[in-house]
Amino acid sequence: MFDPAAAEDEIRTRGYTLLPGFLDAEWLTRVRAALDRELGAYRGRNNFEGEATERVYTLVARDPVFQDIVEDTRVLALCDRFLDPNYLLTGSLAICIHPGESPQPWHNDDAFYPLPRPRPMVSLSTMVAVDDFTADNGATEMIPGSHLWSEADIGGDYRSGERETDPDFAERMAGLGIGIEMPAGTCLVFAGNLLHRGGANRTDQPRRGFSIQYCQPWARTQENYFLTVPQQQARTMSARLQALLGYSIHPPFMGHAAGRHPRKYLLGED
Numbered sequence: 001m002f003d004p005a006a007a008e009d010e011i012r013t014r015g016y017t018l019l020p021g022f023l024d025a026e027w028l029t030r031v032r033a034a035l036d037r038e039l040g041a042y043r044g045r046n047n048f049e050g051e052a053t054e055r056v057y058t059l060v061a062r063d064p065v066f067q068d069i070v071e072d073t074r075v076l077a078l079c080d081r082f083l084d085p086n087y088l089l090t091g092s093l094a095i096c097i098h099p100g101e102s103p104q105p106w107h108n109d110d111a112f113y114p115l116p117r118p119r120p121m122v123s124l125s126t127m128v129a130v131d132d133f134t135a136d137n138g139a140t141e142m143i144p145g146s147h148l149w150s151e152a153d154i155g156g157d158y159r160s161g162e163r164e165t166d167p168d169f170a171e172r173m174a175g176l177g178i179g180i181e182m183p184a185g186t187c188l189v190f191a192g193n194l195l196h197r198g199g200a201n202r203t204d205q206p207r208r209g210f211s212i213q214y215c216q217p218w219a220r221t222q223e224n225y226f227l228t229v230p231q232q233q234a235r236t237m238s239a240r241l242q243a244l245l246g247y248s249i250h251p252p253f254m255g256h257a258a259g260r261h262p263r264k265y266l267l268g269e270d
């Protein structure tokens, strides 16, 4: 049973919460069918993406099931508690960690906003298990409480994403992370300022998951949905989803299109 107040409390104190059974059997079947279709064509381009990891971006445009998931009322209820009204979808990607992958660099998902820590989160992330996440197959690892850390607490250059340029950094983080083992269908919701990473996959099977991420309405989104979701497709989406994609105004006028509300512009209305 989803308890938004308890989930909010966990995110505020340790930086993350779990929503067991987030995907019901029908959603899980649809997600797996969509990922069976989409996965298999890419490999990561660097250590951050993971050279033995496959990422498929813009899930929201790839299958209607992801449109439904992006609008899930449980996750949006948590966004309502941490982000300002008119928050945006900033990322929707599948992450498939293949056998042999090493741990990802520690990072936080809103690290590229140059605002000094400690600070509130600029984004709220989810990671949904499509396969069971285990300690051996690459379960996401979290450093509980690190969303409250200052710049000095973190130290080093952890923002580069490419590598940990501070040689002591990995050593200092060692032993602080815990692997979040969770059955397929579970949703891990975590603060954008929480340190975490994808784990190593020491099994002979891929670990599939997907991440839907939301950000403050005044922050630049990671994905540029105006380019990757064709307008023809965006017109068929719900008004809520259109707003999450950026067809919305953050008052007084952030996001306008030639002086008009962007949704009216999209739909060709006066």
Ligand SMILES: O=C(O)CCC(=O)C(=O)O
Residues within 6 Å of the ligand: 095, 097, 104, 109, 127, 138, 139, 140, 141, 196, 197, 198, 199, 209
């Ligand atoms: O795959 C995972 O478990 C985490 C991936 C992640 O944190 C990221 O790519 O930002």
